[in-house]
Amino acid sequence: MPIVFGCPKCNMKMQLPDNSVGKTFACPACKVPFTVPVSAAPVTPSSPVVNIPAPVVNKPAAVPPPQPAPIAAAPKAAKSDSSQVASKPSSPVIGPINCPACTAQLLPGAISCMDCGYLLQAESTLAEGDGVSPAICTNPVCGSANPPGERNCQRCGQVLPFAAGHLINNRYRIEKQLAIGGFGAVYLATDVKEANRPVAIKDMICEDPGEFDIRLNFFRREADILKSLNSVSIVPKVYDLIEQGERAYLVLEFIKGKDLMKILESNGHTPFPIESVIEWGRSICDVLQHMHSQVPPLVHRDLKPENVMLLEDKKSIKMIDFGTARDLGKNQKDRHAAKTKVYTEGYAPLEQIAGKPEPRSDLFALACTLYQLATGKVPEGSITVHEIDLMLKDTANPIPAKSQWLYEMIKVNLSEDPNERYYSAREIKADLEKKQVTKEVPCSKCASMNQVRQPFCGKCAEPLTDSTPPCYYCGKNNRMGSRCCIHCGNRLR
Numbered sequence: 001m002p003i004v005f006g007c008p009k010c011n012m013k014m015q016l017p018d019n020s021v022g023k024t025f026a027c028p029a030c031k032v033p034f035t036v037p038v039s040a041a042p043v044t045p046s047s048p049v050v051n052i053p054a055p056v057v058n059k060p061a062a063v064p065p066p067q068p069a070p071i072a073a074a075p076k077a078a079k080s081d082s083s084q085v086a087s088k089p090s091s092p093v094i095g096p097i098n099c100p101a102c103t104a105q106l107l108p109g110a111i112s113c114m115d116c117g118y119l120l121q122a123e124s125t126l127a128e129g130d131g132v133s134p135a136i137c138t139n140p141v142c143g144s145a146n147p148p149g150e151r152n153c154q155r156c157g158q159v160l161p162f163a164a165g166h167l168i169n170n171r172y173r174i175e176k177q178l179a180i181g182g183f184g185a186v187y188l189a190t191d192v193k194e195a196n197r198p199v200a201i202k203d204m205i206c207e208d209p210g211e212f213d214i215r216l217n218f219f220r221r222e223a224d225i226l227k228s229l230n231s232v233s234i235v236p237k238v239y240d241l242i243e244q245g246e247r248a249y250l251v252l253e254f255i256k257g258k259d260l261m262k263i264l265e266s267n268g269h270t271p272f273p274i275e276s277v278i279e280w281g282r283s284i285c286d287v288l289q290h291m292h293s294q295v296p297p298l299v300h301r302d303l304k305p306e307n308v309m310l311l312e313d314k315k316s317i318k319m320i321d322f323g324t325a326r327d328l329g330k331n332q333k334d335r336h337a338a339k340t341k342v343y344t345e346g347y348a349p350l351e352q353i354a355g356k357p358e359p360r361s362d363l364f365a366l367a368c369t370l371y372q373l374a375t376g377k378v379p380e381g382s383i384t385v386h387e388i389d390l391m392l393k394d395t396a397n398p399i400p401a402k403s404q405w406l407y408e409m410i411k412v413n414l415s416e417d418p419n420e421r422y423y424s425a426r427e428i429k430a431d432l433e434k435k436q437v438t439k440e441v442p443c444s445k446c447a448s449m450n451q452v453r454q455p456f457c458g459k460c461a462e463p464l465t466d467s468t469p470p471c472y473y474c475g476k477n478n479r480m481g482s483r484c485c486i487h488c489g490n491r492l493r
Helices: 075-088 122-126 209-228 258-266 274-292 332-336 358-374 383-391 401-413 425-432
Strands: 001-005 015-016 024-026 033-035 172-181 184-191 195-204 238-244 247-253 257-259 308-311 318-321 440-442 449-451
Touching: 024 122, 172 318, 209 238, 238 257, 257 258, 258 308, 258 358, 274 401, 274 425, 274 449, 308 449, 358 383, 358 401, 358 425, 383 401, 401 425
Parallel strands: none
Antiparallel strands: 001 015, 024 033, 172 184, 184 195, 195 247, 238 247, 257 308, 308 318, 440 449
C-alpha cells in the first residue's frame, strides 16, 4: 500500500508509491533530495498527510476526534487550515494528474511516475503542460524520464539528449527532438549562421569508449557516402560533421515529410497507388545505381519503407539513413571477406544475412520494399515469392492485368540465387519505365535473341552482361551470370 513520509528538512508529509523504499526523491516543497527509509510508515486512516486533506464531516460536539488535526477539525477551522495549505506554492496539486513525460496517470501526492520513473519537481507538478520536455534516457534497459536540464540519467548515469535551446558548436540551436534510439537522438535545429536554415542533427550518444570509436566510424562513413551522392536529388545533403570529445554530430538537410512505413501503419496498411510505387522505384534505382557504380561499389544494406520519406507534396520522396552503407573493399581479399552482419529481417537475402552482401543484395531489398508499398503486406524475404504466386493465380481477387508485370519483376528479384535476379538497378529502372519484364535481349554482334541475363551469346559467344570483379583464384574477369570462371574453372563467389 502507499506509504507516508515526512521530508527530513521541512517535515512536509508526502504520500509515496508502495515501492518507494530505498529510492531517492526530491521534496516538492524545499526540493532537497532524500532517500525513503525502510521504516517509512504505510498510509492508515489515522496517518495525517498534509497535502491530501480529508473531507469535512459535521460531527456531534460530544464526540471530538481523539487527536485534533487539520484534516479532522471543526468545519470553520478546517476551512481555515485548508486555505493555508492551498496558499503554499510548493504543495502538489490535489487529485490525479498526468505525467508530463509519458502521460500516465499519477497518484495523488506522487512525486515520481511509477511507469517511466520521471521525477516530478514542484514546478512541473503545478504547471502541467507548460511545454518543457523531459530528457528521456537512451539506455534501452533504462528509458527513464529525467527533469529538463539534466545531462546524465538520474537512474543509470547514461548521457542524455539535449533540450530545446541548446547551442551546438556555437552555430546549431536545438529546436526539438524528432526521434531517439539506442544509438542517439535526432533533432530539428536552426543554423544561426546560415539565415536560420532548418537542419536535422544526428547526435551520437555513447558512454563506452570502445563502442564510441565503432559508432564514430559509421558516422564518418555516412558523411562520406552522402557527400558522394550529392548530385542525386532524392538524397539529403550533408552540411557538417562535428566531433567534440565523446560526442559527434552529423548535420543534414532537414526533410519535411513522413516515412512510408508510418504512412502505411497510420492508414491501416492500405497499399499505395501502383503508379506512385513505380515512380518511387525509379527514383530509388537512381540512388542504388550511383552507389553500385562507385569504385569500390557501395551497398546500402538497409533499404526499406522506414528509410524512404514522402515529402509534403505527397509525390516526391527522399531516401534517408545511410548509416549502414559501406563499400565492398578495394582488393580481392577485402571484397570476399565477411562483413559485419547488418540487415533488417524480411528485407535481406541469404548472402547478406551470412555477411557477404553485394550490389544485388540491395535489389532484393528494393523488391521487398516495392512489394510492401504495392500490397501493404510485410515482406518475408524469399518466402514472399510463394505469396506472389498465390496472388497471381487467385481468381477470386485477381491482380489487374496491367499490373501483373510489376509482381513478376518483384518475384524475379526475390530469388535466393543472386544470378537469377536483375544484374543492376539500371535494368530494374528500364523495366519500370517500360512497364514490362524483359525476357530476351539481342546480341550486339550477330543480332540473335538470347534469354535475358545469359553471360554470353548462344550463337557467337559475344559477352552480353557487364564484367564481374576478378576471380578470387586466378584474378581474371568474367561476365555477370557466370557461375564458374571461364579461365580457371573454379566456382565464382
